[in-house]
Amino acid sequence: MGWVDSHCHLQLDDRDPAQLLSRATEVDWVVVPGVDAKSSGTALDLATRFPDRVLATAGLHPHQASSWDEQEFEISELASRAAAVGETGLDFYRNLAPPEDQHHSFEAQLRLAESLDKPVIVHCRDAFADVYEILERTKTGPRAILHCWTGGRRWTKRFLPLGCWFSFAGPIAFETGETIRLAAELIPPERTLVETDTPYLAPPPHRHELNEPAYVSFVGATLAEVWSLPIEQVSAQTSANAGSVFGR
Numbered sequence: 001m002g003w004v005d006s007h008c009h010l011q012l013d014d015r016d017p018a019q020l021l022s023r024a025t026e027v028d029w030v031v032v033p034g035v036d037a038k039s040s041g042t043a044l045d046l047a048t049r050f051p052d053r054v055l056a057t058a059g060l061h062p063h064q065a066s067s068w069d070e071q072e073f074e075i076s077e078l079a080s081r082a083a084a085v086g087e088t089g090l091d092f093y094r095n096l097a098p099p100e101d102q103h104h105s106f107e108a109q110l111r112l113a114e115s116l117d118k119p120v121i122v123h124c125r126d127a128f129a130d131v132y133e134i135l136e137r138t139k140t141g142p143r144a145i146l147h148c149w150t151g152g153r154r155w156t157k158r159f160l161p162l163g164c165w166f167s168f169a170g171p172i173a174f175e176t177g178e179t180i181r182l183a184a185e186l187i188p189p190e191r192t193l194v195e196t197d198t199p200y201l202a203p204p205p206h207r208h209e210l211n212e213p214a215y216v217s218f219v220g221a222t223l224a225e226v227w228s229l230p231i232e233q234v235s236a237q238t239s240a241n242a243g244s245v246f247g248r
């Protein structure tokens with residue numbers, strides 16, 4: 001089976017990326033998102049080292065949003081050579097940057113994605129209303145990949161008409177993931193991606209281990225159950241979606 005892991009931070013993991021990739025035998029390729037200028041540069045280095053397996057993205061994570069003005073120049077240059085902008089977005093759960101700085105950085109990166117005509121990876125934690133308002137107002141929904149989607153049915157119904165992509169990670173397979181599974185029922189397979197968010201959020205049966213790209217199949221298997229589809233079809237569809245959104 002050929003999966004695409006649409007979000008894995010191989011460059012934020014101490015383990016050897018060559019090993020993690022080589023044991024992900026059922027994964028065709030992965031997307032390595034930057035979280036600041038430095039990690040975006042490292043992601044691009046990985047894409048150069050593993051051209052058949054790795055795509056890189058360049059952006060500034062909401063946790064670090066206060067440094068957008070400092071990092072804008074470098075990130076914009078890196079993004080022009082990357083497959084997508086991000087990860088950006090809003091995180092009002094950890095609130096590591098003031099909300100106004102997060103808004104400023106997120107909107108600037110949406111404009112960057114538009115000017116480069118690239119997709120944008122969006123982190124949304126406890127920030128559904130604000131992310132919705134911004135994507136709706138800026139009409140950037142169709143280029144937005146909602147990474148590690150944890151919205152319930154109500155938010156999913158609101159985001160769907162924006163034309164976004166929904167990327168599911170380990171939490172959909174958690175025992176506590178029923179809200180996410182009920183929401184996934186509403187999302188057409190044609191709008192869906194799968195990811196691991198390596199090294200975080202490993203799905204069962206690896207729940208308390210470090211995550212890695214090979215585990216993306218557990219996320220896909222959960223979607224196959226939710227949609228009552230053969231797992232091969234989920235793998236083929238989500239991989240085709242990843243190819244079309246990331247232009248590969």
Ligand SMILES: [Zn+2]
Binds near residue numbers: 007033087197
């Ligand atoms: Zn991430």
